[in-house]
Amino acid sequence: MKKELLEITSQTRALLQDLEVLGLHELLGPVQEVDPRHLPPCPLDVTGIDRGGRVLCRQETLDEIRAELEDCRRCALCKGRKNIVFGVGNPHARVVFVGEAPGREEDERGEPFVGEAGRLLDRILFAMGLSRAEVYICNVEKCRPPQNRDPRPEEIAACEPYLRRQLAAISPQVIVALGRFAVQTLVGDQSPLGRLRGRWHEYQGIALMPTYHPAYLLRNPVGKREVWDDMKQVLKRLRDA
Template structure:
């Protein structure tokens, strides 16, 4: 080691030793490391804004815990788990029902014809897909796109709840009857729910029709656009 660098090294060691001695005289027996913060328990969604003794879980942690999920029978017929995709800091989260054929093949949400329609809706709102976060209640495709069974819902919904706790969005839009009824724990029909603000753990929720429904019923696009204008207005209020 050159003399110059060796001298600088000795000076740095002396400075650190002096700092530690000063801390010792002040009664500081241990300097906490950054890993101490990671040891805090994960916040539940209702605790995120009110507790300093917990930390937010990351989407990566949730996905790792989901792993190669075998928690229900849907795992036997799937090609890919569809965890979710988008901006982890998104103010707007869209929650669909369950993956379809294209989503199951690619492992991404809303990539089929309904997904392309959803992208056009988002574009009209001033968003790109990567600006928002998109996920489903169920992470695996039910056979023939049937509604999930109660045991399948029970196995999967906790992961959606953890995703929403990690994301902490300003607004959630539920797409379709199943997503709205599951997240809001209600049996009301989507025709009654759509267009009316609800709340999930303090987050504003607006149910609307699923894009697949719009493909079969184009006249309903007008109602969905009215819903999306409400969403844009709520997001602008958050900017002020």
């Protein structure tokens, strides 16, 4: 439906432009620009710009994406959840941190990274000179898997399109993928995390740095040095940008 609307709008504008070239602009009057707030959201991978350079649609907002997920029943995880854990932070953040799936505390509060691993993430942000208010934090999965088990492929497949839309709405300069499932999902590579972390990848045209999940660091503090090396690369990338 959105694609059809874009095509109709583009054809109408093109017709008006052709008529203007023929000298009929006085009869038709000037083409009025539409308030961007009244335009329909652009589908993914559609620029929304017609051949005359006019805007036909706008980037959808995080609130619109969140509203579409209300009472989601797209996979079996809906049966045991208390809250959808959509994401928090700056909707125009330069850097987005993407984890794997909510845990018990996140499911209770509907907010990502609020447990012990979240407090460690806060300390990492502080060391980077950042705060939660400046970045955006979300997960690949929006619902908690039972007993915090690993996400299943069909669950990731149901949620990943919404993550992609979130990242498109934010349009960050850098994504930091936290943990094996987040990294393998975003990078599209099933290699071990130790082989993927520490070097730049890309997701939908956005620079992506894979690193260890804060929960892993709680069990293996020796990995903190490697994570800090990764975060120094992120800070350099942000400075250079």
